[in-house]
Amino acid sequence: MPLPDDFARALADRYGKRFSTAEAVRAHHGHDESHFPDALPDAVVWPHATAEVVDIVRLCHRHRVPLIPFGAGSSLEGHILATRGGLSMDLSEMNRIVALHAEDMDAVVHPGVTRKALNAALHGSGLFFPIDPGADASLGGMASTRASGTNAVRYGTMRDNVLGLEVVLADGRVIRTGGRARKSSAGYDLTRLFVGAEGTLGVITELTVRLHPLPEAISSATCAFPDVASAVRTVIQTIQLGVPVARIELLDALTVKAVNRYSKTTLREAPMLFFEFHGSPTGVEEQARSVQELARDNGGQDFEWATRQEDRTRLWQARHEVLHASINLLPGCKAISTDVCVPISRLAEAIAGTQDDIAASGLIAPIVGHVGDGNFHVVILTEPDNPAQVHAAEALGRRIVERALRLDGTCTGEHGIGIGKQDFLLAEHGDGVAVMRSLKATLDPLNLMNPGKIFAAAGD
Numbered sequence: 001m002p003l004p005d006d007f008a009r010a011l012a013d014r015y016g017k018r019f020s021t022a023e024a025v026r027a028h029h030g031h032d033e034s035h036f037p038d039a040l041p042d043a044v045v046w047p048h049a050t051a052e053v054v055d056i057v058r059l060c061h062r063h064r065v066p067l068i069p070f071g072a073g074s075s076l077e078g079h080i081l082a083t084r085g086g087l088s089m090d091l092s093e094m095n096r097i098v099a100l101h102a103e104d105m106d107a108v109v110h111p112g113v114t115r116k117a118l119n120a121a122l123h124g125s126g127l128f129f130p131i132d133p134g135a136d137a138s139l140g141g142m143a144s145t146r147a148s149g150t151n152a153v154r155y156g157t158m159r160d161n162v163l164g165l166e167v168v169l170a171d172g173r174v175i176r177t178g179g180r181a182r183k184s185s186a187g188y189d190l191t192r193l194f195v196g197a198e199g200t201l202g203v204i205t206e207l208t209v210r211l212h213p214l215p216e217a218i219s220s221a222t223c224a225f226p227d228v229a230s231a232v233r234t235v236i237q238t239i240q241l242g243v244p245v246a247r248i249e250l251l252d253a254l255t256v257k258a259v260n261r262y263s264k265t266t267l268r269e270a271p272m273l274f275f276e277f278h279g280s281p282t283g284v285e286e287q288a289r290s291v292q293e294l295a296r297d298n299g300g301q302d303f304e305w306a307t308r309q310e311d312r313t314r315l316w317q318a319r320h321e322v323l324h325a326s327i328n329l330l331p332g333c334k335a336i337s338t339d340v341c342v343p344i345s346r347l348a349e350a351i352a353g354t355q356d357d358i359a360a361s362g363l364i365a366p367i368v369g370h371v372g373d374g375n376f377h378v379v380i381l382t383e384p385d386n387p388a389q390v391h392a393a394e395a396l397g398r399r400i401v402e403r404a405l406r407l408d409g410t411c412t413g414e415h416g417i418g419i420g421k422q423d424f425l426l427a428e429h430g431d432g433v434a435v436m437r438s439l440k441a442t443l444d445p446l447n448l449m450n451p452g453k454i455f456a457a458a459g460d
Helices: 005-018 023-029 048-061 115-121 139-144 190-194 228-241 253-261 282-298 311-320 324-325 344-361 387-406 423-429 432-442
Strands: 041-047 069-070 087-090 097-099 106-109 160-167 174-178 202-210 217-226 245-253 272-279 301-306 334-341 367-372 375-382
Touching: 005 087, 005 301, 005 375, 023 041, 023 106, 041 106, 048 160, 048 245, 048 367, 069 139, 069 202, 087 324, 097 115, 160 190, 174 190, 174 202, 190 245, 190 311, 190 334, 190 387, 217 282, 228 253, 228 344, 253 311, 272 282, 272 301, 272 311, 272 324, 282 301, 282 432, 301 311, 311 324, 324 334, 324 375, 334 387, 344 375, 344 387, 375 387, 387 423, 423 432
Parallel strands: 041 087, 069 087
Antiparallel strands: 097 106, 106 202, 160 174, 160 202, 217 272, 217 301, 245 272, 245 367, 334 375, 367 375
């Protein structure tokens, strides 16, 4: 259904070149990093301030036009796809860092600020923002999907690092949740309601985020193992021993092979753990020694250090490029990327079962994960013009998620629900989904805020 003429005219009159119906612009905003078909909005608008967001939201409310918040377009579950058409609100130009409070270790930012931009602004302050999902995602998008990444084992997720929000609701009202105080017992925790809501309850226009001291010393290392089970045992023992590692990443042998080809590294092509240790020089040395002993007991070998910043940067850049490296294994393929998270004690069982499922499927599917918190990803490669292969990939993804739920885990550790995991949300939360729907109906009774996401199609 096209946009109402008077709605489009109003946006064109008020926002000029910051409103577009051009095909190329719409195509960019109807495509993300997921495997789902593109779904283009009818138009795109770029607000610069909360007052403009309010104006646009009220216009959408008046004319019953769906509204899809857009950050960097790096989501993996179809969050920004305009499955009902409507207006894409690109928040990338709301990119001002409002305030840095070094003494209180927090920052107030607009939603279009990216994690790299914030850390660049913090240079020289002795502080950093640790949430690192790989892509240079916008902080508004990261909050909306409750993002985490490689540092989550030590620093937590966006849920733990967002102190407060400014949100424009579906009818144009502006509310503030949380604040700069480090704790509060005042009423419902609305901040955490919107963190992870995937843009279905309102538009985030400002965030107050927690900052952390830069560690005095940082050291990274890689270690190869005879099999994935040995690597996972090392992870479990490290966590249970209480070693405060900053990152523990697992790459299976196929993933390492893909990384070597794509990033021109020379890693041993065997199951491998990437570690990073933060703290004082003495503390980092003690952490590393403890983990190295655990790894050795589990058959770990080739424990190699990367202490220079340029070496660490290259190592972690290679890790962050795993998705593209995996796709490169099968040129012309599409990747179905799924993630699950289980209690750390069930991690070995979850990954072993996943390996068996991959072998039985006959598909190419590298495994990589933030295993320090029980979260791992499977990148299932398919030929788009091979329906049987696509069907097998979807069945494999279902088995991986169903196993995680049986092991008291979750259907997604960090990708979110979007349009890809709606059935699993119901399986995981049961009647809790009805409560979520009631919250959605209360805050967005016309179902205009990113419709079709989180909840299955029937009534959304």
